[in-house]
Structure formats: C-alpha cells, structure tokens
Amino acid sequence: MKAVRYHAYGDSDVLVYEDVTRPVAAPGQVLVRVAGTSFNSTDAAIRAGLLQDTLPLAFPHVPNPDVSGVIAEVGEGVTGWSVGDAVIALLPADAPGAAAEYVAAPAEVLASAPRTVELADASALPWAGLTAWQSVYEHADLKSGQNVLINGAGGAVGGYAVQLAARAGATVTATASTRSRDRIRSYGADQIVDYTTTPVPRAVAGRHFDVVLNMTPTSPEATAQLVDLVADGGAFLSITTPGPDDAGRGVRTVHVFVRSDAGHLAQLVARVDDGALAADVAERLPLAELAEVHASYAAQLAEMVRLVARADGTLAARATERAAVSDESPARWLTGKTVLIP
Numbered sequence: 001m002k003a004v005r006y007h008a009y010g011d012s013d014v015l016v017y018e019d020v021t022r023p024v025a026a027p028g029q030v031l032v033r034v035a036g037t038s039f040n041s042t043d044a045a046i047r048a049g050l051l052q053d054t055l056p057l058a059f060p061h062v063p064n065p066d067v068s069g070v071i072a073e074v075g076e077g078v079t080g081w082s083v084g085d086a087v088i089a090l091l092p093a094d095a096p097g098a099a100a101e102y103v104a105a106p107a108e109v110l111a112s113a114p115r116t117v118e119l120a121d122a123s124a125l126p127w128a129g130l131t132a133w134q135s136v137y138e139h140a141d142l143k144s145g146q147n148v149l150i151n152g153a154g155g156a157v158g159g160y161a162v163q164l165a166a167r168a169g170a171t172v173t174a175t176a177s178t179r180s181r182d183r184i185r186s187y188g189a190d191q192i193v194d195y196t197t198t199p200v201p202r203a204v205a206g207r208h209f210d211v212v213l214n215m216t217p218t219s220p221e222a223t224a225q226l227v228d229l230v231a232d233g234g235a236f237l238s239i240t241t242p243g244p245d246d247a248g249r250g251v252r253t254v255h256v257f258v259r260s261d262a263g264h265l266a267q268l269v270a271r272v273d274d275g276a277l278a279a280d281v282a283e284r285l286p287l288a289e290l291a292e293v294h295a296s297y298a299a300q301l302a303e304m305v306r307l308v309a310r311a312d313g314t315l316a317a318r319a320t321e322r323a324a325v326s327d328e329s330p331a332r333w334l335t336g337k338t339v340l341i342p
C-alpha cells in the first residue's frame, strides 16, 4: 500500500510518500481502510522532533492520528465492530498513523462515523473535537449562564470550543481575525474580538470571565494578561502555553492534554448528526501532498515555537537543535481543516 512516512525528525521534506507493507489487525485491533485523515498543527511539532521527550517515535513513522474510514478486518477478541462499519478515531500519536491506505486501530478508540458528513471529512473531528470537548465540559465544566472567553477561536480546536460553549448556554466572547470572523459568529459567538487590530484586554474593556480558554500559542506575557481576565474563583485553561501553578484570587489553572476517548467521540458524532456541531473542512488534498501541507505550516510552527518555548524549556531546547522550525514560510497560511485522502 501507499503511505507517507518519515525516517527521522526534521523539516517537512522528511515526509516521503512510499510503498509500505499493509498492516494487519492484531488482537484487539481492527484494520481500517482510510477514507480521510486530517492535518493537525501538532503533527508538524511531532515531525519536527519538538515533542520527542514526551512522545518518542519508532522510525519509520506513519504520521496522522486522525482517521475516518471503513473497517476492512476485525482482529481476534474484538466485539461490537464488523467489516464494513464506517468509523472515526483519534489513534495513539506514537503508533503508526492514518497517512496511509490502511491503518490498524485499537478497537477501544473507535466511534461510529457521523452519517451526515462525507466520510473523509469526518476525519476533521477527532483530535480537535476531543480537545475542545474535554476542555469545555470536563476541565472547565462550563455551565449555562457563564461567561467564557475563547482565545484562538479561529483555529480548529477553538472553532469546536465555540460551538460547544454556545450549546452549553454560555455567553461566548471569541477572538478571531477577519479570515475566521463570520464562521466563528455562525458558530454562536456573542462577541468577536479581532486580535489583529485590538489587544484582547483592551477590547473586553475591564470585563472578567468565569472561564478563559486559551487555544492558540501565546507568549508568557500574553498568557498572564489572559489569566488576569478570569474572574475571582474562575478557571483558566490552556491547550498551549500553561498558566501559572498559583494564579491567586482562587483562579484554577489547567494545562489540558487531549486523550482518546471513544465515549466523548460518540457524543461529538451525535452533535454533528443532530446538526448541532459543524465539522468544517477548508481543503481536501491527495495524501501524496502531505509534505506540502507541512511546508505550508512552517511559519506558523516557527511562530508557535517563538511564543511557547519561553515557557517550556524542553521545547526550547529541542527547537534550538532543529532547523526544522525556522524554515521560511512558503506561499500560503493554512486556515481551517485540511483533509488528506489516500
């Protein structure tokens, strides 16, 4: 079969589209014929070797933990799934991923695919959707009537978070540039702050929020400003730069790390099929173009490193030893989800 793999950490050109042996379903696994796999910004950080201390890979590595597809084989001991079932999953990030025609997936991470979106497009849901779900419902425990500020709402995770927070009955203030503003408003945001023209603290003019969700890389200074916007006794959650361990004023800080959870994924799928959650896809490309997608993300990865490395010594050390994160930006800026199709 064809797959994209890399044989060492490095720049986007380590990604090679090549012939590899088709996997089989081991006990407890199913073999999925991949319909789609979505690119996540973290895929680029993993490829560059920035996360190798927490997420060491065995090489050659097939990237892309997000998958949608159809079960082609059922391994020994697997119950509840059959050949032909359409599924989605967030695969373990250190296992062979879905940048391939087939991938072996642990049965416990699978959810039935949504019926109302193209199967390939459904691969835009697991990683970003689960991060948003666990941030909004599990860690923030957001309730109806609360005020939430979502910084980075224009990103994939932020877009799901806005929709989930609005559905929870919260009043949502979201940062978005003109590129994403209309989409974020359609997701239910009550107020949009264009972070490219007005600093967020000035735009919200002295208001405080029960919950601030930080869903984009921020400098330590910008992170501290966001923490200051949390009301006494509220919560600051970040999926990127962490807040301080002790923020004072009874403010709880949480550094969120997503985990694969089939139950949460099934609830996201139900929202999609009810029309309550949009799984938008900006672009669909052949899998063979995955290296170009990573190359397009180079400037954003370099910016992420510039911002986050000051609060994360391990990442800073890895970034210093890798030219992979300082390469120049090619033509375009990725915005919205890109789905790769084998």
Ligand SMILES: NC(=O)c1ccc[n+]([C@@H]2O[C@H](COP(=O)([O-])OP(=O)(O)OC[C@H]3O[C@@H](n4cnc5c(N)ncnc54)[C@H](OP(=O)(O)O)[C@@H]3O)[C@@H](O)[C@H]2O)c1
Residues within 6 Å of the ligand: 040, 041, 042, 045, 127, 128, 131, 151, 152, 153, 154, 155, 156, 157, 158, 175, 176, 177, 178, 179, 180, 181, 195, 215, 216, 217, 238, 239, 240, 256, 257, 258, 304, 334, 335, 336
């Ligand atoms: N901790 C975890 O478990 C976890 C899980 C998933 C992702 N992540 C991390 O979370 C971050 C977001 O992921 P993603 O997939 O949502 O990324 P993404 O889709 O690549 O987000 C890009 C968007 O971020 C927005 N943005 C950029 N700079 C901003 C700023 N200074 N202020 C406000 N918004 C800004 C832009 O929105 P506009 O279009 O509005 O300009 C841009 O389109 C990444 O760093 C990723 O690695 C962490």
